[in-house]
Amino acid sequence: MTIKEVCEKYNVTADTLRYYERVGVIPEVRRTAGGIRDYSEEDIKWVETAICFRSARMPIDLLIEYVRLYRKGDDTLRDRLELLIEAKKHILDERKKYDDALAKLDYKISKYDEAVKTGVLKWDDDNGCK
Amino acid sequence: MTIKEVCEKYNVTADTLRYYERVGVIPEVRRTAGGIRDYSEEDIKWVETAICFRSARMPIDLLIEYVRLYRKGDDTLRDRLELLIEAKKHILDERKKYDDALAKLDYKISKYDEAVKTGVLKWDDDNGCK
DNA sequence: ATACACCCTGGAGTTTACTCTAAGTCAATA
DNA sequence: TATTGACTTAGAGTAAACTCCAGGGTGTAT
Numbered sequence: 531m532t533i534k535e536v537c538e539k540y541n542v543t544a545d546t547l548r549y550y551e552r553v554g555v556i557p558e559v560r561r562t563a564g565g566i567r568d569y570s571e572e573d574i575k576w577v578e579t580a581i582c583f584r585s586a587r588m589p590i591d592l593l594i595e596y597v598r599l600y601r602k603g604d605d606t607l608r609d610r611l612e613l614l615i616e617a618k619k620h621i622l623d624e625r626k627k628y629d630d631a632l633a634k635l636d637y638k639i640s641k642y643d644e645a646v647k648t649g650v651l652k653w654d655d656d657n658g659c660k
Numbered sequence: 661m662t663i664k665e666v667c668e669k670y671n672v673t674a675d676t677l678r679y680y681e682r683v684g685v686i687p688e689v690r691r692t693a694g695g696i697r698d699y700s701e702e703d704i705k706w707v708e709t710a711i712c713f714r715s716a717r718m719p720i721d722l723l724i725e726y727v728r729l730y731r732k733g734d735d736t737l738r739d740r741l742e743l744l745i746e747a748k749k750h751i752l753d754e755r756k757k758y759d760d761a762l763a764k765l766d767y768k769i770s771k772y773d774e775a776v777k778t779g780v781l782k783w784d785d786d787n788g789c790k
Numbered sequence: 791a792t793a794c795a796c797c798c799t800g801g802a803g804t805t806t807a808c809t810c811t812a813a814g815t816c817a818a819t820a
Numbered sequence: 821t822a823t824t825g826a827c828t829t830a831g832a833g834t835a836a837a838c839t840c841c842a843g844g845g846t847g848t849a850t
Contacts, residue, residue, distance in 0.1 A: 534796070544797085545839055552799095553837095564846050566797055572783070579764065586761030587717075590837065600786070607781060611772040618765045625758045628751055631716030634709065635748045642741040651737060653702065656730070664826070674827085675809055682829095683807095694816050696827055720807065 531569040539574075540581050547577065554594045555580050557601060586621050661699040669704075670711050677707065684724045685710050687731060716751050 533544045550556050556576040559567045569577070576597075583593055596613055599606035638656065645651035663674045677697075680686050686706040689697045699707070706727075713723060726743055729736035768786065775781035 532796080543839075546837090548798090549838060562846090564797085566846065582757075582761050582764050584837090585757040588761065604779070604781070607772065607776050607779075611769065611776055614765055614769050614772060618762065618769065621758055621762055621765065625755060625762075627712075627715040628755045628758065631712050631718065631751055632748065632755075634712050635744055635751065639741065639744050639748065642737065642744060646737050646741055649734070649737075651734070662826080673809075676807090678828090679808060692816090694827085696816070714807090 531574060533567050533569070536569050536574060536577060540577060542581060550577070550580055553590065554597050555584075555590060557597055583617075587624065588617055588621070592617060661704060663697050663699070666699050666704065666707060670707060672711060680707070680710055683720065684727050685714075685720060687727055713747075717754065718747055718751070722747060 531539075533547055536542075536547060537544050551559055556573070559573045560570050562568050580593060584590075592613065596610060599610045599613070641651065641656065661669075663677055666672075666677060667674050681689055686703070689703045690700050692698050710723060714720075722743065726740060729740045729743070771781065771786065
């Protein structure tokens with residue numbers, strides 16, 4: 531699969547894919563004789579994983595470390611597991627912040643809904659919560 | 661309340677609070693005769709809201725626009741409501757990405773758990789999902 | 791064989807959201 | 821009143837994660 535096809539599949543730019551490879555967010559991609567990237571099934575899985583984790587704002591450095599351990603071999607299994615568990619904790623924490631913001635938004639939206647009908651919005655309606 | 665107290669209350673730097681005020685993420689804060697910030701209850705509510713929304717990665721520009729409308733007065737109620745609804749959609753979308761990443765992480769973690777016990781990890785265990 | 795779209799690398803530039811610095815002011819304490 | 825520590829502004833600097841560019845190579849359709 532060419533870089534362009536991968537870009538279209540995952541809706542990212544070629545620059546991003548090359549960047550990921552360059553800094554080690556994904557392992558090196560297979561090449562043709564002419565030096566052009568030819569993504570294997572395996573390469574594509576790595577891309578998919580990277581994009582999934584980056585969408586959840588997992589830091590680049592953490593993904594790089596994971597790939598580094600992966601390439602080092604089987605005696606890094608335990609380290610990789612720990613890294614994944616840390617990542618999970620981090621993402622759960624982040625998600626909680628989204629939930630908090632949603633609660634605040636829902637409160638505001640309900641008050642604004644009312645206000646748009648009645649034409650009145652008290653200051654507390656805009657800034658209170660819970 | 662001094663800037664330092666607000667910093668401690670919300671665990672942010674004074675630079676961040678001044679920056680938020682400067683660019684309009686929060687309205688201008690009340691000052692003492694000497695020109696020193698003296699946060700009122702209302703100011704603090706704005707800070708709290710800004711920090712809550714920024715924790716959910718709501719872009720600065722969106723918060724600035726909200727404050728701009730707020731200061732413009734009551735005939736922006738409908739616009740502010742729309743903005744809040746857009747923000748909610750955005751945050752729900754973002755949260756979904758976190759859920760996807762968590763699903764992938766859980767899959768990987770379960771496979772790694774197994775592998776750490778048995779000492780074997782197939783490639784698919786690391787890269788498959790669902 | 792030549793045009794054309796696509797690909798390559800290395801390195802510089804951009805964006806967002808702060809974060810820091812310099813040079814000075816304010817306010818409480820000794 | 822002098823020191824000390826917190827506060828002020830304007831403006832420059834920084835970190836993360838891309839994003840763009842120049843200059844050149846690849847590959848395939850005419």
